[in-house]
Amino acid sequence: MIVSSIKSFGRYCMFMTQVFRLPDKWRVFFQKLVFEISKLGVDSIPLVIIISLFIGAVICIQMTINIVSPLIPSYSTGLATREILILEFSSTMMSLILAGKVGSNIASEIGTMRVTEQIDALEIMGINSANFIVLPKIVGFVLFIPVLVVLSMFMGLLGGWFIAEFTTMISVENYVYGIQSFFNEWYVWYGIIKTLFFAFIITSVAAYYGYYVKGGALEVGQASTRSVVSSSILILLSDVILTKLLLQ
Amino acid sequence: MIEAKHVSKWFDGVQVLHDISARFEAGKTNLIIGQSGSGKTVFMKCLIGLLTPEEGEILYDGRRFRSLNTEEKRQLRSEIGMLFQGSALFDNETVLGNVMFPLKMFSKKSHAEQLERAHFCISRVGLNNADDKYPSEISGGMQKRVAIARAIALNPRYLFCDEPNSGLDPRTSILIDELLSDITHEYGITTVINTHDMNSVLGIGENIVFINKGHCDWTGNDSTIYRSTNKSLNDFVFASKLFKEVKKFLERKYESGEE
Numbered sequence: 108m109i110v111s112s113i114k115s116f117g118r119y120c121m122f123m124t125q126v127f128r129l130p131d132k133w134r135v136f137f138q139k140l141v142f143e144i145s146k147l148g149v150d151s152i153p154l155v156i157i158i159s160l161f162i163g164a165v166i167c168i169q170m171t172i173n174i175v176s177p178l179i180p181s182y183s184t185g186l187a188t189r190e191i192l193i194l195e196f197s198s199t200m201m202s203l204i205l206a207g208k209v210g211s212n213i214a215s216e217i218g219t220m221r222v223t224e225q226i227d228a229l230e231i232m233g234i235n236s237a238n239f240i241v242l243p244k245i246v247g248f249v250l251f252i253p254v255l256v257v258l259s260m261f262m263g264l265l266g267g268w269f270i271a272e273f274t275t276m277i278s279v280e281n282y283v284y285g286i287q288s289f290f291n292e293w294y295v296w297y298g299i300i301k302t303l304f305f306a307f308i309i310t311s312v313a314a315y316y317g318y319y320v321k322g323g324a325l326e327v328g329q330a331s332t333r334s335v336v337s338s339s340i341l342i343l344l345s346d347v348i349l350t351k352l353l354l355q
Numbered sequence: 356m357i358e359a360k361h362v363s364k365w366f367d368g369v370q371v372l373h374d375i376s377a378r379f380e381a382g383k384t385n386l387i388i389g390q391s392g393s394g395k396t397v398f399m400k401c402l403i404g405l406l407t408p409e410e411g412e413i414l415y416d417g418r419r420f421r422s423l424n425t426e427e428k429r430q431l432r433s434e435i436g437m438l439f440q441g442s443a444l445f446d447n448e449t450v451l452g453n454v455m456f457p458l459k460m461f462s463k464k465s466h467a468e469q470l471e472r473a474h475f476c477i478s479r480v481g482l483n484n485a486d487d488k489y490p491s492e493i494s495g496g497m498q499k500r501v502a503i504a505r506a507i508a509l510n511p512r513y514l515f516c517d518e519p520n521s522g523l524d525p526r527t528s529i530l531i532d533e534l535l536s537d538i539t540h541e542y543g544i545t546t547v548i549n550t551h552d553m554n555s556v557l558g559i560g561e562n563i564v565f566i567n568k569g570h571c572d573w574t575g576n577d578s579t580i581y582r583s584t585n586k587s588l589n590d591f592v593f594a595s596k597l598f599k600e601v602k603k604f605l606e607r608k609y610e611s612g613e614e
Contacts, residue, residue, distance in 0.1 A: 132459070219446075223441050224443040225443050225444075227437075228437065230405065231432060231435060232432060232457055232461070233430075233431075233432030233461075234460060
């Protein structure tokens with residue numbers, strides 16, 4: 108187990124040295140970059156909006172129900188909702204969700220290219236296939252993920268606002284006052300910085316599993332599952348390390 | 356011309372290629388034939404450089420593949436066209452995009468000239484009105500044609516085809532064979548075809564290498580194959596009742612002195 112993990116890590120590092128080379132044709136690279144930003148990033152916007160909106164609303168309800176002590180000011184609901192969304196949900200939880208969507212997409216796409224010999228075709232032409240296929244995906248997603256994170260934060264807070272506006276659980280004034288109270292701008296940056304690492308983990312781990320698929324359709328599916336599991340574990344592990352480094 | 360000299364290859368301690376030597380001549384359709392699992396695909400991958408043989412060497416017109424540096428290998432690869440068994444077309448590119456791909460990556464021509472060349476290649480393989488279609492929208496035979504058009508886009512000196520007829524009906528198979536043969540003679544390409552289709556063997560086999568259990572068991576051409584006394588070759592080539600009858604007919608024809 109340990110030996111195979113070390114071997115896998117070594118192969119992953121070797122793979123990354125192939126990926127991070129200068130592109131053969133910059134024009135083709137930028138075309139692919141725009142395509143990947145659209146496919147991996149822009150296409151994830153609806154998912155981010157829906158999940159953040161509902162989770163923001165649920166967090167607001169949970170906070171309202173649980174913070175009932177007369178000693179705690181009523182605006183604490185908004186404050187707690189904001190902190191949960193900015194510190195963990197919009198960065199870490201959203202990255203775990205995106206690991207499922209984006210990671211499985213990348214692993215299955217590259218895995219299919221491997222088993223249908225499209226990667227061999229690129230190699231025969233003298234193209235660095237790892238660089239050609241994977242680099243635009245990593246760069247594109249790392250560049251676009253801050254947009255998704257900020258959008259998620261905003262939509263989550265909006266979800267809480269809907270609860271304040273359309274129910275009698277908390278007043279809008281208290282909620283809006285709460286989400287503005289004791290605001291620490293660094294927390295937003297902390298969330299964004301974390302997700303840059305997570306985006307790299309999601310894309311590179313999924314690409315690695317897809318690139319080294321052997322077999323057929325069944326193995327492509329297995330690689331896709333393994334990539335989601337591995338990247339989720341790595342995201343959680345790096346979340347602990349980054350939180351210690353960035354918030355202490 | 357491509358030469359393989361004493362090529363041997365192992366996988367996990369098991370030897371799959373045993374000291375194979377063969378010559379593949381320019382301007383001819385060279386066939387590698389053999390049963391499934393005989394090692395012909397491994398041999399072809401060694402020829403192309405997708406696998407590195409543990410022993411022996413591959414020479415491309417005298418250039419030792421193993422001794423080439425990265426830039427020289429890159430240059431050589433740009434002289435190679437490859438037709439894969441499953442066509443290996445890029446799913447997210449149209450027919451035109453697939454044929455344009457090697458031109459975009461390697462050609463210094465203007466975009467208009469690249470388009471002109473791509474259209475020429477597409478029409479050369481007999482495909483019309485398919486430029487905007489995706490691989491999933493066209494038939495297997497059409498996919499093979501697109502793959503051939505892509506393979507010849509850069510005017511390759513060497514063309515490799517891995518089982519070009521697999522999954523195709525007999526009529527389409529013959530058309531693909533004829534197309535490959537025509538292109539080979541027209542441009543003087545060194546074409547190497549990996550096949551176990553007997554129609555191809557008897558139809559376009561100008562130079563045939565028979566691989567049996569990882570050994571090069573026989574070499575010849577489509578007119579000498581039916582006279583061979585090699586038992587493994589005869590068991591393989593004339594396995595079906597139809598081809599046994601063909602062999603008898605050809606032998607009678609040969610004995611009577613007819614051409």
